[in-house]
Amino acid sequence: MKSADIVFRNGLILGSAVGDTAPEVVAITGNRIAAVGGDEVLDVIGPSTEVVDLEGRTLLPGINDGHLHIGGFSQSRPPAALDVSPATCPTVRAVAEAIAERAAVLESGEWIRGRGWVGAALSDLPGTEPWAGLIDEVAPVNPVLLTDFSGHAIWVNSAAMRAAAVTRDSVVPTAGLARRDPDGEYTGLFVDAAQAMITDHVPPTTDAELEEAVRAGLAELHRNGITSITDAALNPLPGNEDTLGGFRVFDLLRRICGRHDVPMRTNVLVTFSSLGSTMLDDTRAGLDEWERPESDPEWFNVRGLKVFADGVPPSCTAWVSHTYPDGSHGCLTVGGDTDADRADELAQIIRTGHDRGMQVGVHATGDLTVEAVLDGFAGVLANENAHRHYIIHGPLATATHLERAGQLSVGFNVQPSLKSTSARAIEAMFGRELSDWQWPLRSMIDSGGVMAASSDAPVCEPNWRHGVAGAVLRETADGEVFGADQRIHVEEAVHAYTAAGAWQDDAESWKGTIAPGMAADLCVVDARLSTDDPRTFADSEVSLTMVDGITVHDSQR
Numbered sequence: 001m002k003s004a005d006i007v008f009r010n011g012l013i014l015g016s017a018v019g020d021t022a023p024e025v026v027a028i029t030g031n032r033i034a035a036v037g038g039d040e041v042l043d044v045i046g047p048s049t050e051v052v053d054l055e056g057r058t059l060l061p062g063i064n065d066g067h068l069h070i071g072g073f074s075q076s077r078p079p080a081a082l083d084v085s086p087a088t089c090p091t092v093r094a095v096a097e098a099i100a101e102r103a104a105v106l107e108s109g110e111w112i113r114g115r116g117w118v119g120a121a122l123s124d125l126p127g128t129e130p131w132a133g134l135i136d137e138v139a140p141v142n143p144v145l146l147t148d149f150s151g152h153a154i155w156v157n158s159a160a161m162r163a164a165a166v167t168r169d170s171v172v173p174t175a176g177l178a179r180r181d182p183d184g185e186y187t188g189l190f191v192d193a194a195q196a197m198i199t200d201h202v203p204p205t206t207d208a209e210l211e212e213a214v215r216a217g218l219a220e221l222h223r224n225g226i227t228s229i230t231d232a233a234l235n236p237l238p239g240n241e242d243t244l245g246g247f248r249v250f251d252l253l254r255r256i257c258g259r260h261d262v263p264m265r266t267n268v269l270v271t272f273s274s275l276g277s278t279m280l281d282d283t284r285a286g287l288d289e290w291e292r293p294e295s296d297p298e299w300f301n302v303r304g305l306k307v308f309a310d311g312v313p314p315s316c317t318a319w320v321s322h323t324y325p326d327g328s329h330g331c332l333t334v335g336g337d338t339d340a341d342r343a344d345e346l347a348q349i350i351r352t353g354h355d356r357g358m359q360v361g362v363h364a365t366g367d368l369t370v371e372a373v374l375d376g377f378a379g380v381l382a383n384e385n386a387h388r389h390y391i392i393h394g395p396l397a398t399a400t401h402l403e404r405a406g407q408l409s410v411g412f413n414v415q416p417s418l419k420s421t422s423a424r425a426i427e428a429m430f431g432r433e434l435s436d437w438q439w440p441l442r443s444m445i446d447s448g449g450v451m452a453a454s455s456d457a458p459v460c461e462p463n464w465r466h467g468v469a470g471a472v473l474r475e476t477a478d479g480e481v482f483g484a485d486q487r488i489h490v491e492e493a494v495h496a497y498t499a500a501g502a503w504q505d506d507a508e509s510w511k512g513t514i515a516p517g518m519a520a521d522l523c524v525v526d527a528r529l530s531t532d533d534p535r536t537f538a539d540s541e542v543s544l545t546m547v548d549g550i551t552v553h554d555s556q557r
Contacts, residue, residue, distance in 0.1 A: 003046025011054025015061040017513040028520045031549035058529045062227025062521030064501025067413045067454035071245020074217030076115035076458045085116030091124045100138035108141040115147045120425050130155045132188030150312045153191045164201035175277030175333035191315050192276030222553045224462045225523030225542040228265040233306045258299040263547040269306035277333040278307045304359030310369040318366035322430045343372045350376035359387045367396040385409040395439045406448035413452045416471035417460040423482040436483035452504045453496035466538035468493040520549040
């Protein structure tokens with residue numbers, strides 16, 4: 001047998017598709033896994049073979065972060081944007097202080113951006129929602145735009161509304177929500193499609209600044225062991241920009257992702273409407289205008305259509321059968337005057353993508369939304385889900401929905417990291433029983449469908465170890481367990497971040513598992529995931545990441 005280029009030994013190997021027992025040795029030749037097994041594999045060690053002693057660490061397939069937004073992630077990190085997450089800014093006062101510090105070094109009129117606030121976590125917030133007046137004093141001449149943790153709402157100051165020419169007479173886009181005060185003036189909170197009332201007027205970064213940020217973001221993903229991604233909402237038509245990037249990010253990824261430059265396997269879902277909504281006319285017109293580029297399944301693959309079908313529970317914009325504290329139920333964020341009209345439009349959007357041979361990934365967080373999405377998928381799936389259509393998120397899907405999704409072979413893409421941070425908010429909003437059920441990972445797996453996991457960065461950091469811990473423990477920061485019966489095992493969580501993501505990409509035949517002939521996409525984490533306390537996972541370091549046989553991250557070098 002030909003000598004291997006690299007041999008990994010003396011560690012825990014997860015994600016193998018070889019035999020019933022865990023392998024002990026993995027050999028790499030070129031860009032493929034050459035052999036997997038026990039001591040017999042050591043015969044491939046030659047004079048030039050690099051032997052990596054894992055010293056008890058865990059080797060697993062490269063992580064497939066199957067739902068994120070690289071443009072939004074790259075441009076929402078310091079120093080480009082303020083970190084106003086609860087960990088950094090737990091109060092309105094802390095947010096204001098961060099804004100004031102940034103404003104002190106800027107010229108009048110320069111924008112201040114930030115990301116990560118959670119209304120329910122701002123301990124000194126009067127009421128339940130932030131408004132412009134809370135931050136006007138610290139930045140009277142600098143427009144401020146703060147995106148919430150989910151990306152579905154922005155909090156702006158009065159200077160931002162002036163810069164965007166927003167007045168009481170400004171019209172809110174369809175499928176958007178903008179709060180008004182008792183006098184009819186906008187308060188500074190814009191949700192879903194209404195974000196465009198502000199974001200369309202934010203000066204774009206230069207091409208050089210954007211490329212620098214995206215390259216840094218991709219490098220951060222490599223440092224986290226991530227070798228494949230799906231950027232799940234990019235408008236591919238020139239001239240279209242939004243907070244997640246739009247055309248320039250699409251074109252940049254097309255140019256740089258590959259073995260020749262940045263080895264990151266990239267799939268893209270395209271969208272043609274304002275973020276947070278999807279309109280049938282926009283979708284049809286965009287697909288007619290767009291010239292779909294030739295795809296490379298291994299490096300840059302434009303496979304699908306992204307559909308925003310609703311918002312998120314914290315904004316009371318997910319469509320739910322339960323009642324929000326304000327008495328509402330939310331609705332679908334598509335066109336139509338009634339729930340029935342909107343459900344019909346959603347089904348037509350799904351069919352539009354399906355009939356053009358595209359995978360359709362649908363953002364659905366409310367239980368009624370999941371039901372409408374499944375109705376739409378059922379209308380186009382005759383025998384098998386050949387396009388790998390799937391539901392994005394689905395935290396409130398019911399047991400009946402999961403059974404139906406399994407029958408249709410419709411997958412889910414979930415974000416386990418959100419369980420620990422959202423459990424108490426859902427409990428306060430809908431009660432303990434639903435909060436225990438929220439993110440029903442055990443039931444998703446047991447339903448027979450495919451459940452992939454991801455970060456949804458920048459909603460969560462791309463730290464899959466935190467996600468694995470969240471799936472296994474379902475604990476809040478103070479250790480309270482929500483829904484112990486929905487816990488899954490470490491190996492199942494790893495599968496969700498690797499092999500299941502490969503299924504979503506229609507690529508399980510060549511990536512996502514450790515087996516001979518599979519792509520040499522691997523990562524090493526400085527923990528023994530099968531036996532270590534999951535509470536320590538998030539802080540464990542990824543010491544090595546390999547894509548296509550190329551080492552793209554090595555903490556020892």
